[in-house]
Amino acid sequence: MTTIRTPWKPPGTARTGLFATNRRDRWWIAPGVQGILFTTLAGYLFFSGIVWTPLFGTAYEVDGYLSPLFSPLIAPGWLPAFISPGLLILWIPLGFRATCYYYRKAYYRFYFADPPGCAVGEPTIHKRYAMESRLPFILQNFHRFFLYLAFVPLFFLWVDAVGSLFPEGRVRLGLGSVIFFVNVVLLMGFSMSCNSLRHLAGGRLDCFSCTRRERAQHSVWQRLTALNRHHMAWAWVSFISVSLADVYVRLLALGVITDPAIRF
Amino acid sequence: MPPVTNLETHSHDVVVIGAGGAGLRAAIEAKAAGLSVGLVCKSLLGKAHTVMAEGGVAAALGNVADADSWQVHFRDTMAGGKYLNNARMAQLHAMEAPARVNELERWGAVFDRTPDGRILQRPFGGHSHARLAHVGDRTGLEMIRTLQDRAVAAGIDVYMEATITRLITGRAGATAAFGYWRATGSPILFRAKAIVLATGGIGKAYEVTSNSWEYSGDGHALAYEAGAELIDMEFVQFHPTGMVWPPGVRGLLVTEAVRGEGGILRNKDGERFMWKYLPDERRGEYAATDEEATRWVTALSEGRRTDARRPPELSTRDNVARAIYTEVKEGRGTPHGGVYLDISYLPPEHVRRKLPSMYEQFKELADVDITKGPMEVGPTTHYVMGGIRVEPDSGATTVPGLFAAGECAGGMHGANRLGGNSLSDLLVFGARAGAGATSHAINQPSGEAGFPHVDPVNVREATRELAAPLERVSGDDPYAIQRDLQATMQSLVGIFRVQADLDEALTQLAALRERGQRVQVAGGRSFNPGWDLAFELRNLITVSEAIARSARQRTESRGAHSRLDHPETDDARWGGLNSVVARAEDGTMAVSTSSLPTVPDELRALLGTAH
């Protein structure tokens, strides 16, 4: 079937040039707000996860709370001081989110203006276009491998959250633990609502009712689909919650605040 | 070889005019026989009326009701048509519909399923059993898409947005179809060994209609002018439930599936008035009480079988339409001149799943949430039972080489069509007309020699006629004539008719024809809707006249034809008689009658004692 050719579309009459449009609604608000929020959070996380440690030391762990950016903590002795241990783990969530279908949509729009909005013109340098059919963006197809990997830190975040209830063998119900649990649930929601997971767990089947096994996969698929409908929301709230959890741990570690807690 | 130089000419063994269900199915049939097939339509492919059909396609598959069979379907069809149907057509239709529906599934259609994994069927007015295979309420879309994909994959040549304005005839019968490309306005000729007409209906003759601009009776008029006969033209179906508000969507269809799923009709006093209007001889088929009707609906929505009988709202269309009309006329209508149709007593989830596009339609166009409150509905012109007289087995018209199928062909539905019987009609007789055209084409010598001679004089005349409205420097505006025509038909040849109105209508139509001959169109040839309308007007006026003359002739009430001055069904005088319209020698329209062919005994036995 490789010989089939799709025909070329004859040119239309769309206006060209960045932001050329006849739209009169405020289409730029959503990408604008998202772009600013995303840049702020991403900048903070980069600073906190990569830059901070070499410059200012290890204020990412305190009293049984380990910042989620550094979990699982791998800081072998040979690691040179100018490298943050976050680096060894952060590439997983980074790769996961960078290749996530939702984030792709978001940053293609607000960073690449490709397109800046629907029925809104693009910069003329975009005229030649390859996107996800060529390097580098063709690598987005490997999203599923980041998905597999992402379950590793996620597992450790559960361990951390549970562990934070028992620092030094005693039970502590602290605000930090609450934040940790909320954070890990949101991260879990994000991973579980992943489009690739939805596909791999059941979407790839053509028949949902043929065998018992397929029926089971169908019900999993249905649940994942329900989560997936809100993938964008999961993406944002988990992004924010990770940042807040990290901020919280750092503020504790720096002694700016103390952790309200009930101890048993 | 073009009969006229410089005229774009295409030659195909079979040319099909119309790309709705009937046309597509005919084209597929001819293509499967290895012929070269051209398919012409005046809209884009896939936009024909068939796409709008909602409720379903009737076929006695027996997936839901074991007791169903082609015999029962046949009987229902004949009873619905008040025994004016061509029995052979009704028989073929009932027998072949299941195979045609299954064939669609083989071609990729995805019908709703029964719990045991087969094609689900829903009940509809006038059908004794749950019989309509469907896909939510977008059955026509599923059907046309399936056929369209099949046709394209088979390699049929499609000419989209080309309007046929004349059939060229000669000694050999129909020899070619002449028309123009709407995009450029340039003329185009299709030579063919056989031509199939599948152009659909005539609804645009009326003000309030569920039909689109395409439904200007082109096929009826083209065939009539080519010398074919039209039968049963007085039978125009007014669908009981069209939207009445807001004004912009007046007439838009509210599918019968709403009643099929349990919708209740009430007047402004909240009275469930359909109880009053059930015809006595069929009362036994309907529920006796509200309670029984509710039991039927509950069983239906839970997918259970039941011994409860169906609600009175599922009476035949002619009857429900008259009931609504009468309620409104007698002052029991809603503020916007309709009645209430209520489905909101069922769970919202269920309503949205079974009637998604109705839900959308009311939400988007009328701000009404049908899961929360009632709709306002009233009768709307929907379908023409009458059409080109065809040979039941082959779809051949009285003109050699000319075939017809679908809504533009007559005979199948008699005096009233049952819901869902049109889509199955398209499939069954589309395929048959395709086969008929195929064997006609195959019987001609192969290659160029087989094409009948096309008379260049006729072609030149058609070309002149095409340009005329644009060349006139003064004349009538086509839109104004159309408005007047619609007003005439709506008020004088509507649901209830009387002699005096029909006489008046004929006088007005004669005047409109005069004006129609002088239309003048502004603008150029490229995609000019005013110009399109100029030809459609000619056809609409011809068809309107055929309706009015036939209606005037039939001095009784039967099915969709109700005469206030002759309210009784007069079997002694009119039973078994079709009205026939044909062009007389002098070019005027002649109306007469002809007897239905005798019904063979084995079919007669199916119909029971009365008939």
Place this chain on the structure above:
Amino acid sequence: MDTAHLRVFRGEPNEPGRYEEFDVPVEEGMVVLDALHWVQGHAAPDLAVRWNCKAAKCGSCSAEVDGRPRLTCKTRLSDFDLDQPITVEPMRAFPLIRDLVTDVSWNYAVNATIEPFKPPDDVPQSEWRWQQEDIERVQEYRKCIECFLCQDVCHVLRNHETERPFMGPRFLVRAAGLEMHPLDQADRREYLKDAGGIGYCNITKCCTEVCPEHIKITDNAIIPLKERVADEFYDPIQIVWRTLRGRRPGSAAGAELPVLPTGPGGTSDGGSS
């Protein structure tokens, strides 16, 4: 009575085109298409506009209203601020024919390149059994009314030059309906990747935003297809696995089919008629 001020694009190819202004009396519930019809009937009889059903069922009346691709028969005037003019222009991704009518024939040409439904030839139709849940996905894609608004808004088709053609969201939707049909035997993944150019879609979801049938084009059709293409071409683990298991790449054979003998538990009274 209120009036709406319409600015309607008029023109033919090879001329710059212009906007003509019309004041249209507004009735309750009026949609943009009604207003255009009023213009035809009273002011500009030759205004070219496509329409058929007036009920959002046929997908003929697509245009851009105030810059947004819409079905004009479903766009209500009451959604606009009537003090401002309402601009109506043709779909911009396609060549102009006249006024609001564009040449969409390219779409039909693309459609013809998709391999049609291919049922198994060894299972008679009387044994086909599938459940509502097997086809719910497919039915969503089959709701498409071919309005081509998604094609119009897709930036790949609207704004870009690509190395190979891109089939566009409408036809990814059609392909999804075929690929996920429980009984279909064909494999269109290579076609999607190469001829169809699925890689050009950068899932920016404009198609989903405009679809009048509310098909979740990106999430439910394109992304699952991208994943299926990834299964076949970009997943080394699956490729190795397939090679070890000896399954010919690209063959759908071996998949379970919803047919009577191996059918679901609910077929107790199957085959009863």
